[in-house]
Amino acid sequence: MAVLERTYKRYEGRLSPEWSRFLIIPRHAYVDVFRSKLFTAFFALSFLYPLLCSILIYLHHNSNILGIKGLNVQQLLPIDASFFKFYVVFQGITGFFLMMLVGPQQVSRDLTNNGLPLYLCRPFSRSEYVVGKMSIVIILLSAITWAPGLLLFLFQGYLEGWSWFAENIWMASAIFIGSLTWILVLALLSQTISAWVRWRVAARAALLGIFFIPTAFAEIVNEVFLTRWGHILDLRALFANVWAGLFGLFVRQTGEFQEVRNGRVIREVIMNEPPLWASWFALFLICALCLWLLSRKVKAYEVVK
Amino acid sequence: MDNALQKTPEPIPEVAVLPRAPELVAAAPVIDLDGLSVTFGGRPILRELRGELRGRAIGLLGPSGAGKTTLMHTLLGFHSPSSGTAHIFGRDIRSDAKQIRTQIGYMPERDSFIANMSCVHFVRLMAELSGLPSEAALERAHEALFYVGLGEARYRKVGTYSLGMKQLAKLAQAIVHGPRLIFLDEPTNGLDPPARQRMIELIRQIRDSGKAHILLSSHLLRDVEECCEEILILKEGRLVVYCNLEEERKANKKFLMLETRGDQKTFAASLSTLGCEYAVTGEHRLKVILQEGTEIRDLYRLASAAEMQIRRLTFKRDSLEDIFLKAMENGHGGS
Numbered sequence: 001m002a003v004l005e006r007t008y009k010r011y012e013g014r015l016s017p018e019w020s021r022f023l024i025i026p027r028h029a030y031v032d033v034f035r036s037k038l039f040t041a042f043f044a045l046s047f048l049y050p051l052l053c054s055i056l057i058y059l060h061h062n063s064n065i066l067g068i069k070g071l072n073v074q075q076l077l078p079i080d081a082s083f084f085k086f087y088v089v090f091q092g093i094t095g096f097f098l099m100m101l102v103g104p105q106q107v108s109r110d111l112t113n114n115g116l117p118l119y120l121c122r123p124f125s126r127s128e129y130v131v132g133k134m135s136i137v138i139i140l141l142s143a144i145t146w147a148p149g150l151l152l153f154l155f156q157g158y159l160e161g162w163s164w165f166a167e168n169i170w171m172a173s174a175i176f177i178g179s180l181t182w183i184l185v186l187a188l189l190s191q192t193i194s195a196w197v198r199w200r201v202a203a204r205a206a207l208l209g210i211f212f213i214p215t216a217f218a219e220i221v222n223e224v225f226l227t228r229w230g231h232i233l234d235l236r237a238l239f240a241n242v243w244a245g246l247f248g249l250f251v252r253q254t255g256e257f258q259e260v261r262n263g264r265v266i267r268e269v270i271m272n273e274p275p276l277w278a279s280w281f282a283l284f285l286i287c288a289l290c291l292w293l294l295s296r297k298v299k300a301y302e303v304v305k
Numbered sequence: 306m307d308n309a310l311q312k313t314p315e316p317i318p319e320v321a322v323l324p325r326a327p328e329l330v331a332a333a334p335v336i337d338l339d340g341l342s343v344t345f346g347g348r349p350i351l352r353e354l355r356g357e358l359r360g361r362a363i364g365l366l367g368p369s370g371a372g373k374t375t376l377m378h379t380l381l382g383f384h385s386p387s388s389g390t391a392h393i394f395g396r397d398i399r400s401d402a403k404q405i406r407t408q409i410g411y412m413p414e415r416d417s418f419i420a421n422m423s424c425v426h427f428v429r430l431m432a433e434l435s436g437l438p439s440e441a442a443l444e445r446a447h448e449a450l451f452y453v454g455l456g457e458a459r460y461r462k463v464g465t466y467s468l469g470m471k472q473l474a475k476l477a478q479a480i481v482h483g484p485r486l487i488f489l490d491e492p493t494n495g496l497d498p499p500a501r502q503r504m505i506e507l508i509r510q511i512r513d514s515g516k517a518h519i520l521l522s523s524h525l526l527r528d529v530e531e532c533c534e535e536i537l538i539l540k541e542g543r544l545v546v547y548c549n550l551e552e553e554r555k556a557n558k559k560f561l562m563l564e565t566r567g568d569q570k571t572f573a574a575s576l577s578t579l580g581c582e583y584a585v586t587g588e589h590r591l592k593v594i595l596q597e598g599t600e601i602r603d604l605y606r607l608a609s610a611a612e613m614q615i616r617r618l619t620f621k622r623d624s625l626e627d628i629f630l631k632a633m634e635n636g637h638g639g640s
Contacts, residue, residue: 006452008514011445011483015407015436024433032421113464114417118478121381121411121488122434123403300383 021124025132026139029106033136039101043140046094050148053087054155061159079156084171085178085247087149092182092239095141096211102140103190104203106133111297112198120300130191130294137187146179174246182239185283188290195297211235226257228273232282241279250276333395334359335486335518336380338544340389343372343379350375352542353389358520360549362512364533365522366629371539373522374414377488380520381411393486407436410479414490414522416471420464424455427463428478435482442481449481450474453507469500476507486518487511493528501528508532530625538632546632553628561620563591563604567613575607589616 034040060079077083110116119129153172157165189210197203214233221230231237244250252273259267334357343351351372365373378384380391382402391398393405419427425446432442432449450459453473458466463474472492479487489508493501509532511517523529529536530550538546565572566589573591576583582594593604601618608615 006448008452008480008511008516009483010485010516011437011441013441014438016433016438018436021434021436024430028426028430028433031426109419109421113420114413114415115419117383117411117413118417118431119434120383121406121409121413122431122482123407123436124434125403300381301378 018123022128022132022135025129026136029102029136033102033140036101039098042098042101043144046091046098046144047148049087049090049094050144050152053083053152057152057156057159079160081171081174081247081249084149084153084175085243085249087152088145088175088178088182088243088247091145091149092179095145095183096186098140098144099137099186099190100204100207103137103187104194104197104207105200106136107191107194107294107298108198108200108203111195116298117300126295126298126300130291130298133191133194134184134187137190138183141183141186142179145183146176149175149179171247174248178243178246181242181283185235185239185287188287188294192290192293195294222271226269226271228253228255228271229278232274232278235286238279238282241273241276242283245276245279252276334392335363335394336520337392337395338389339391341376341379341386341391342388343375343384343542344387345384349387350542351379351386351539354391354544356537356544356547358535358537360518360533360535361515362508362519362521362533362535364529364536364550365520365539366524366526366529366536367539368633369524370541372542373539374490375542376539377411377490377520377522381406381409381488408485410482410484410487410517412475412479412487412489412492414494417475418463418471421462423460424463424466424474424477425450425459427474428459428481431478432481435484437482445481445483446477449477452480453477454503468495469497469503472496472500472504476504480511480517484517486520489519489521491523492521493523493525505531526625526629536625536628538629540633546628548628550625561593561595561601561604561618563593563615564617565589565591565608565613566616567608568611569613572608572611572613575611576604579603579607 034043056077057079110119116129120126150172153168153175157168190207193203193206193210197206215236218230218232218234218237221233222228231241241250252275254273255271257267257269257271258265336358338354338356338358341351341354342349354376365376367373375384379386380393380398382398382405386399394408396405398405419430422430425443428449429439429442429446432445433439437445447456447459450456453476455470455473455477458470463471466474472494476489476492479489492508493504496504505528508519508521512519512532519532521529521532534551535549536546537544569585569589569591573583573585576593579599580596581599584592586592595601604618605615
C-alpha cells in the first residue's frame with residue numbers, strides 16, 4: 001500500500017490475537033521510557049547486585065580462589081534463606097525507585113488529555129487497560145527481581161548439587177511469590193496514584209509518602225494503644241513480615257510493657273505482633289482498595305455531578 | 306379559513322417518521338434502536354428510542370443536553386441501557402459490545418489525545434488497539450494522516466497541534482482501522498471556515514466512498530445538511546423526528562408561493578378542481594401544494610382563465626432549519 005494513496009479504505013487483513021492486546025500498552029510505553037538516559041542507566045545499574053550475588057555464589061564453590069585468598073566465604077556469607085531474602089529485599093527497594101520513575105505518569109497522561117475514550121471505544125476493555133498499564137511496571141520489575149533471582153537459585157543449585165536443589169526448592173517459590181507480591185502492590189499503587197494525582201511530582205511524593213507516613217502513624221498507634229497491631233497500617237512492616245514468612249524466618253515478636261509506681265507493678269501489658277495471616281490480609285485489602293479507586297477513575301466518560 | 310391551508314397539516318407526532326428513499330429501505334439497518342432507554346441516577350437521559358437507521362450518513366441533531374453524545378456512548382458500550390437495546394450491524398450492544406467496537410471508529414467531541422506522543426505514534430497505537438498487527442498499524446497510520454492532511458506534520462507531538470490539526474488527528478485515529486461505522490461527535494467544533502470546509506469535505510469523501518457509514522452528531526444544522534442523507538432529531542432524550550433529507554427535499558419541490566394580481570378568489574377556487582391544496586396568505590399571496598401530475602403550466606392556464614396575473618412564483622423548500630424548529634416546537638420532550 002502506497003503512502004500517497006489518499007482514499008478511505010477498509011482494513012481487511014488479519015487481526016492480532018485478542019489475549020495479547022494488553023501488551024501493546026507496555027510495548028509503546030517502553031519506547032518512551034527508554035528514551036530517558038537517566039532511566040536506562042538506572043535500569044542497567046539494577047542488575048549490579050544480582051551480578052554481585054552470582055559472583056559470590058561462584059566464589060563459594062571455587063576452591064582455587066578460596067585457597068588463594070585464604071578466605072572462608074562459606075562461613076562468612078552462607079548461601080541460605082537469609083541470603084535470598086536479602087536479595088529479594090534489596091532488589092525490591094531498587095524496583096521501588098525504578099517504579100517511581102516510570103509509574104506515576106502512566107494513567108495520568110491519558111486522563112489529562114481525555115485519552116481514555118480513545119482506548120475504550122475500541123475492542124479493549126477497562127480491565128485490559130488496567131492490566132496493560134500495570135504490566136509496564138510488572139515486566140520491568142520482574143526483569144530485575146524474581147527473574148534474576150530464580151537464575152541465581154538455579155546457579156546455586158547447579159553448583160551445589162541436586163540434593164541441595166531438591167531440599168531448597170521452596171526458596172525458589174519464596175523468591176517468586178515474595179517479589180511478585182511486592183511488584184503487584186507497587187504496580188497497583190502507582191497506577192492508582194497516577195489516576196488520582198495528575199501532577200507527576202505530586203504523584204511521586206504521594207508514592208513516597210505511602211511508604212513512610214504510615215510507619216510514623218503505626219508507631220503512634222502502637223504507643224497510644226500499647227499494642228503492636230499498629231504495624232498492620234505500615235506497608236513496610238507488612239512486607240517485612242510477608243517476606244520473612246515466605247523464607248521461614250518469621251518470628252511473632254512479643255513485647256512487654258510494665259507500669260511501675262512506688263516500686264510496684266500496677267499494670268502489665270503483653271504486646272504481640274500481628275500474625276502472619278493478618279499481614280497477607282492487609283495487603284489483600286490494600287490491593288482491593290486500589291482496584292476500587294482505579295475503577296472509579298478509569299472510565300470512558302467523566303461523571304459530572 | 307382564508308389564512309389556513311384547506312387541509313390542516315397534521316402536527317408532527319411524537320416520533321415523526323418521514324419518507325425515505327426506497328433503495329435505503331431495502332438495505333439492512335446499520336443501527337436498530339429497539340426501545341433504548343438510558344437512566345443516570347434515576348434521571349432518564351434517553352427514553353424509549355426506536356427506529357432503524359440505514360443511511361450512509363446519518364445526522365444526529367438536537368439541542369444541548371438532548372442526549373446525542375449519550376446515545377453515541379451507549380452504542381459504544383460506555384453506558385448500559387436501563388431498558389431496551391440497540392443493534393449495530395445486527396449485533397446486540399448488550400451482549401456483543403466488544404465485537405461491535407471492532408467495526409466502529411469514534412471521534413469524540415472533546416480534545417482526546419496523548420500529548421507527549423508524535424501523531425503517527427499516537428495513531429499507530431490506536432490502530433494496534435483496534436487489533437491491527439504492528440506493521441499494518443504503522444502503515445495505515447501514515448496513510449490515515451496523509452488522507453486527513455496531516456502528512457507533513459505527522460512526526461510532531463499532538464500536544465503542539467493547533468485546534469484544527471487536533472480535530473484532524475482525532476479523525477485520523479477514528480478511521481485508521483478502516484471501520485464500517487464512524488461516530489463523529491461535533492467534528493467541526495472550534496474550526497475556522499477553511500478548516501471546517503476541509504473537515505466537511507473529508508466526511509463527504511468517506512461517505513461517498515461507500516465503505517463506511519457515518520453517524521454525525523452536531524448542533525450545526527449546516528454541517529448535517531451538507532453531509533447527511535438521514536436525520537434523527539432528539540429532544541430531551543426522545544426521538545422527535547427521523548427523516549430522509551433527500552426525500553424531504555423532493556417533496557418540498559411541490560410547495561409554491563405565488564404573488565398575484567387580479568381575481569384571486571376565482572383562481573383559488575379553480576385550484577380545487579386540480580386537487581391542489583392552497584392557503585391565502587395575503588391580498589395578493591397564495592401558498593399552493595401541487596398534486597402529483599399537476600404541472601406549473603396548469604396554474605398559468607387557470608390564472609389565464611380567471612383573468613389573473615401570476616407576478617412571481619417561487620418554490621419554498623422546508624430547510625433543515627425548518628424541520629428542526631418544527632420538531633423543537635412540536636416534539637413532546639420531557640415527561
